[in-house]
Amino acid sequence: MNRVDSRKFKSMSRRELLKLVPVVALGAFAIPKFQKPLLKAGLGFSDWASARLFRKGHLAPTFSDSELTPFDKFPLNTYDVDDPGVDFDKWTLTVVGEVQKPGDYTLAQIQALPKITQNARHVCVEGWDVIGRYGGVRLSDFLNKIGADTTAPFVTVACADDYYESLDMATALHPQTLLCYEMYDRPLTREHGAPLRLNIPTKIGYKQAKYLTDLKVTRVLDRVGYWEDQGYSEFYGL
Amino acid sequence: MSTQAIAIDDPKTGEVTEAVYEHPLIVRLCHWINAIALFVMVGSGLQIFRAFPSFGAKIPQKDLIHWPKAFALGGWLGGALQWHLTFMWIYMASGLVYVGYQLFSGNYKQVLFVPRDIPGMWPMVRHYFFFGPKPPEKEAYNPLQKQAYTSAIGLGVLSVLTGIAIWKPVQFSWLAWMMGGFHIARLLHFLVMWAILAFVFGHLVMVILHGWNNFFSMLTGWKKDPQYLSK
Numbered sequence: 001m002n003r004v005d006s007r008k009f010k011s012m013s014r015r016e017l018l019k020l021v022p023v024v025a026l027g028a029f030a031i032p033k034f035q036k037p038l039l040k041a042g043l044g045f046s047d048w049a050s051a052r053l054f055r056k057g058h059l060a061p062t063f064s065d066s067e068l069t070p071f072d073k074f075p076l077n078t079y080d081v082d083d084p085g086v087d088f089d090k091w092t093l094t095v096v097g098e099v100q101k102p103g104d105y106t107l108a109q110i111q112a113l114p115k116i117t118q119n120a121r122h123v124c125v126e127g128w129d130v131i132g133r134y135g136g137v138r139l140s141d142f143l144n145k146i147g148a149d150t151t152a153p154f155v156t157v158a159c160a161d162d163y164y165e166s167l168d169m170a171t172a173l174h175p176q177t178l179l180c181y182e183m184y185d186r187p188l189t190r191e192h193g194a195p196l197r198l199n200i201p202t203k204i205g206y207k208q209a210k211y212l213t214d215l216k217v218t219r220v221l222d223r224v225g226y227w228e229d230q231g232y233s234e235f236y237g238l
Numbered sequence: 239m240s241t242q243a244i245a246i247d248d249p250k251t252g253e254v255t256e257a258v259y260e261h262p263l264i265v266r267l268c269h270w271i272n273a274i275a276l277f278v279m280v281g282s283g284l285q286i287f288r289a290f291p292s293f294g295a296k297i298p299q300k301d302l303i304h305w306p307k308a309f310a311l312g313g314w315l316g317g318a319l320q321w322h323l324t325f326m327w328i329y330m331a332s333g334l335v336y337v338g339y340q341l342f343s344g345n346y347k348q349v350l351f352v353p354r355d356i357p358g359m360w361p362m363v364r365h366y367f368f369f370g371p372k373p374p375e376k377e378a379y380n381p382l383q384k385q386a387y388t389s390a391i392g393l394g395v396l397s398v399l400t401g402i403a404i405w406k407p408v409q410f411s412w413l414a415w416m417m418g419g420f421h422i423a424r425l426l427h428f429l430v431m432w433a434i435l436a437f438v439f440g441h442l443v444m445v446i447l448h449g450w451n452n453f454f455s456m457l458t459g460w461k462k463d464p465q466y467l468s469k
Contacts, residue, residue, distance in 0.1 A: 001256075002244040009246045009257065013458040019263050020457065023270040026328070029278075039317075042324020053409045060408040061415070075296040121420060123407065126315065127290035128299075129420050202408050231316040233323065238408040 047235035054237050056170050060201035063119040069130035071184045074192075077124060077205065079226060082191040084161035084211050091195055097216040100147025107181065107195050113137035113145065116178055117185075120201035122208070123238055125227075134199040135182030140173045148217045156218060157198065160211035165198070165225045167207065171237065176201045179212070204236040246462070260378055260461045262345060268336035269456055272394075275329035276434070278321055279397075281311030283431060285318030293425045326401065333394050348378045351388035355381035375466040383444075390437045393430055400427035 004012070028034045076082060092104035117135040143150060155172040158164045171177060180199035181188055188194035193210025200208050206227045228234045242259040261269075284305050291301045312318025340346035358381035364370030366382070373380070379387065403414040403423035417423040445453055455461035 004244055004246055006246050006248045009244075009460075013454075013460055016263070016458040016460065020266060020270060022267060023274070026271065026274050039320040039324055042327070043320050045327065046323040050406075053406060055409065058409060058411075061411050069295075073295060073297040121407070123420060124290070124296075125319070127286065127424060128292075128296040129424075130296060227316070231320060233319065238406060 043231075043233055047233055050233075050235040050237045051168060051170075054168075054170055054202070056174060060120055060176055060238070062201075063121070063131045065119065065133070067131050068119055068133055068184075074122075074130055074132055074183075075124070075128065076191050077126075078161075078191065078210075079163060080161055084159070086160045086190070086194065086211055086213075088195055091213075093196060093212060094214045095146050095216070096214070097218045098149040098152040099143075099217050102146070105146075110137055110142060110179060110196065111181060113141045117182075118176060118178070118199075118201070120176065120199070122201075122205055124205040125232065125236070133184045134178060134180045135185065136178035136180035136196075136199060138175060139177045139179050139198075140175065142179055143172065143217070146217075150217075152217050152219050154218050154221050156216045156221070157209050157212050158214035158216075159209050160213050163209055163211075163226045164223065165207055165209040166221055166223075166228075166234075167198075167200070167203075168235065171200065171202060174200075174202055202238055204233075204238060206232065207236060255463050257460045257462045258378070258464045259459050260348075260455050260464070261459045262339070262343065263459065264339045265336065265345065266456055266459060268332045268339070271328060272332040272336070275325045275332060276438070278311060278325040279329055280431060280435065281309075282318040282321035282325070285310035285312040286315060286322060287428065289315040293421075293428070323405075326398075326405075330398055333391075333398070337391065349384055349387050351381070351384040355384050357381075359385065375464075377466050378461075378464070386437060386440065390434070390441075393434050393437065397427065397430045397434060400424075400430055403427075 029038055092106055093110065094104050096102050114137065115135060116138055117133065119131060119133050121129055121131050123129045139155070143155070148155075150169055150173060153169050154166050155169065156164065156166040167177075178199040180193075180197050181195060183189070183192055188197060193212075196212045197210040198208045198212070207225070223229055224234050225232075244257050244259075246255045246257055247253075248255070285307075288305050288307065288310060290296070290299075291303055291305060292299055293302065294300050310318070312321045340349070358373065361370065361373040362380050362382040365372050399413060400417060400423050402410050403417050404420060404427055407414040407420040407423070414420050414423050417426055451462050
């Protein structure tokens with residue numbers, strides 16, 4: 001057994017204690033000036049990892065009709081109004097950006113694409129979840145119809161109620177990502193986003209914008225989304 | 239024992255004390271980093287929970303408890319998610335480095351609960367809870383401590399797995415499915431947190447009861463006069 005005198009032991013102990021200095025680095029999170037950029041970087045890293053974890057061929061679980069949440073128990077999380085007063089007769093989806101055929105598309109033109117119906121889980125960032133039935137057309141089919149340049153990284157949407165959202169192209173092309181015009185086999189009701197909303201079983205709820213009015217395929221994102229621009233995750237893939 | 243033991247001479251009194259290097263640097267670093275990360279994960283997790291303090295349906299919503307904002311971190315749901323999704327990486331990294339180091343170095347042998355520790359559990363329980371005689375210390379951790387620390391690691395793993403299941407219920411749909419779906423995984427994530435908090439409570443009580451010498455060993459690595467060493 002090695003022998004040391006007590007002074008030596010004290011200095012040995014002190015040296016060992018000092019080696020814990022890296023732990024103090026976490027204290028940077030407590031400094032107001034550093035806190036915001038550090039958390040932004042942390043969330044950014046999570047989003048980066050989320051995008052890596054996304055697999056374009058992997059389908060979200062789907063459910064049987066008996067597992068559906070009843071329509072009257074399907075929550076509404078509207079950020080300002082339940083009904084932004086869309087005039088259905090005049091409504092079109094305005095398409096701009098990196099597409100060969102920009103312009104105003106009517107609901108009939110969209111509904112002419114192959115119809116998809118899916119029972120999928122809707123997960124809210126608040127923590128609740130429901131299983132809903134959605135009908136619509138694949139966003140990928142619509143992007144194909146408008147001649148979108150799918151090498152552009154983003155698809156953005158704007159809504160009748162000033163809400164806005166953006167999607168990464170991989171998610172936009174996912175086979176379960178729908179331009180949704182039906183819920184529970186009936187035309188969308190106004191409070192659920194009539195006449196057209198997004199249904200994206202691979203994304204968190206706030207990505208699934210309602211009352212769509214504009215769609216853009218773009219290489220630059222000047223704004224990300226209504227909640228994202230207030231500090232929520234930009235990617236939030238499930 | 240693979241741990242390093244020394245004898246300390248006090249030139250003034252002529253006394254000799256023994257000391258053992260019980261906690262390697264990586265273990266100490268991981269312990270404190272994980273402790274901070276756990277604090278942030280629990281605090282921000284409770285703030286996230288406040289957004290929907292229920293495990294039932296959204297309509298009608300029956301709140302389980304109204305968790306006070308003073309005992310939560312992040313201020314609002316978005317802020318809490320920033321903390322949670324940042325510190326989960328630190329929490330996981332410190333856990334992985336710890337487990338990896340323990341396995342690689344063989345240091346796990348002093349703390350991993352194994353079947354031969356079972357017979358020694360009852361005498362410890364009798365000592366702690368029923369004023370029984372203190373069983374002789376044979377190694378750094380007694381069977382009950384090993385059981386507690388090994389369970390804590392298991393709970394840490396479960397907290398990560400249930401967390402992945404609710405963060406990525408699509409990409410890790412098999413994990414969420416194994417837990418009974420997103421909805422139940424969220425409940426399990428919450429329950430695992432309380433189990434970890436129960437461990438932390440017991441751990442802190444024992445740390446206070448065992449005093450400074452024992453506490454300092456997690457800072458410097460050295461524990462003076464360990465009873466299991468003296469013959």
